[in-house]
Amino acid sequence: VEEVGRDPIRFMMLYRKNDAPLDFDFAKVTEQSKDNPVFYVQYASARCHSVFRQASEQLGEANFDRDRLVASVASLTDEGEIGLIRKLAEYPRLIESAALALEPHRLAFYLYDLASSFHA
Numbered sequence: 775v776e777e778v779g780r781d782p783i784r785f786m787m788l789y790r791k792n793d794a795p796l797d798f799d800f801a802k803v804t805e806q807s808k809d810n811p812v813f814y815v816q817y818a819s820a821r822c823h824s825v826f827r828q829a830s831e832q833l834g835e836a837n838f839d840r841d842r843l844v845a846s847v848a849s850l851t852d853e854g855e856i857g858l859i860r861k862l863a864e865y866p867r868l869i870e871s872a873a874l875a876l877e878p879h880r881l882a883f884y885l886y887d888l889a890s891s892f893h894a
Contacts (some may be wrong), residue, residue, distance in 0.1 A: 778800060788878050788891070817889070818889035818893060861887065861888050
């Protein structure tokens with residue numbers, strides 16, 4: 775725990791099915807690459823927060839108008855953006871199904887897939 779921190783250990787424990795053996799690779803967990811799911815998901819989160827911060831600086835704090843937001847989303851044409859929105863829309867169902875099946879690894883897999891969509 776002292777070498778890599780609590781969060782990477784927690785994530786790596788969740789990043790496997792309950793019946794799969796835990797093979798903790800210290801080198802992988804400290805690596806800053808796509809091969810390290812902890813780093814990859816954290817990096818996507820940092821990039822996303824940066825986008826929101828820059829948008830806030832340029833546009834000010836937005837009071838989102840739902841109708842304008844729906845119209846903006848409807849006008850998207852980039853397949854990557856549309857795919858990312860679809861992936862985000864899966865979240866509530868994923869949480870419910872993971873909880874009902876007692877399979878928390880589904881959330882970790884989803885976060886990695888979401889990070890992949892965001893980085894694309």
